[in-house]
Amino acid sequence: MISFSQVTKRYPGGLEALRGVTLAIESGEMVSITGHSGAGKSTLLKLTAAIERPSSGTVLVKGQNVGALRPRAVPYLRRNFGLIFQDQKLLFDRTAFDNVMLPLAITGFERREATRRVRAALDKVGLLAKERANPVTLSGGEQQRLAIARAIVHRPAILIADEPTGNLDAAQAAEIGELFRSFNAVGVTVVIATHDEAFARRLKPRVVTLQSGRLVS
């Protein structure tokens, strides 16, 4: 599903975020990427979603070479993913419902079917009752769950989460973990970058550890 071979990412200024990383993630796997902050976790996720391009080596997603994609093809690659960020990146100028609608609006989904799917996604994360609420009025845990609803509404094959529990307490983190497990149970590939060890242990994923840009286990 996702494979890295000898991937190095050097940022302008000489910082090497990743050094010769080789990694394969199979379809349906649950993988947790751990390591200290600055170890290259986020870079690894960004390379996967074509937000960054590798300096050398190749990144393959579903057989496509991400580093060589034409800019026009990038959006279509990204539609394979559900992306979840530590800072959620919710839009505060619209309701929870419209936030979740965005990925479907982008792909030009038929309206009635789209509405049905948005409700289903909100229901899945337990926010159906708050569909009319502005995200600003939601708690941290609810905002993260809303971001998850937005990430899964178009039923992506791969879920990518960068520090999904960064701002949450243990109880909220447990809820999020449960959600990830349920998506994985229906065949979604889940990749989570986290330094929350308790969270990672509960999910029992395959653990990949990065240290200063190198793969250590």
Place this chain on the structure above:
Amino acid sequence: MKAWLWQHLDAIRTTLARQARTPVATLLNVGVIGIALALPVGLYVVLVNVQGLAQPFGTDPRLSVFLALDAARADSDRIGARLKQHAGVRESRFVSREQALKELKATAGLAEVVESLPKNPLPDAYIVLPREKDPGALEALRDDIRRWPKVDHVQLDTAWAQRLAAGLKIARFAVWLLATLFAFALVAVTFNTIRLQILTRREEIEVSKLIGATDAFIRRPFLYFGLLQGLAGGIAAWAIIWAGVQLMNGALSELGRLYATRLELLHLSPPDSLSLLAFSAGLGWFGSWLSVDQHLAEIEPR
């Protein structure tokens, strides 16, 4: 196809909602565009009206055909009939030598001079209105009539028409110059509006790109915004011109009553109105396209 249509309708709906959310800014923008367009269009309306008003007062070139002094009434009748049949002549009017003398006498200050003349020095004459107005045809007509028997002299009175034509040409040039300048202003206003919009929607654009929005999808609402704003500006310009003509007509009808004539300005014709709207909408679209093209690439998710 249906999905495509839905996306476009959705973009228009979003755009209108955005414009409605900032009514003051929207109204001011539309007002600026409307006023900017109203200036050249107003001048154009004046131009069209001057052209129209000048017509009955003889913008048309005319020929004065003077017959020989010894021409008998029979000769002049023959020439009159020949003029009537001539393909290049629209209308001809006979002015007898007696009538010409009477008119000359009526001209202030000349009565005594005319009285002192031993005999009438004026010939019979025809005033000829040609069918064609271009200088080449006029000269050909003059040369043709000049060769007829008993025709002494043919004078082409085109100076007045030419002067007016030259004046109108300058005015038309001024209209185009103004239109170009204000078209540029319209593009600049739209460019800036869209730039601000892109900056305030930065987050939305970033998120949309992250979840797989194509550039076309991100551009669409901005392009519609420019198009609709330009269209609204065009409508505002049209309304300003309409109101201006209406006000002028009120004042003119009073003036016309004093001179016992009917004075009235014409409104912008339907085809001209449609061109105005298409032009302003097109420019709005172009301005936002430029802006989007410039600024969208700067926003890439990090």
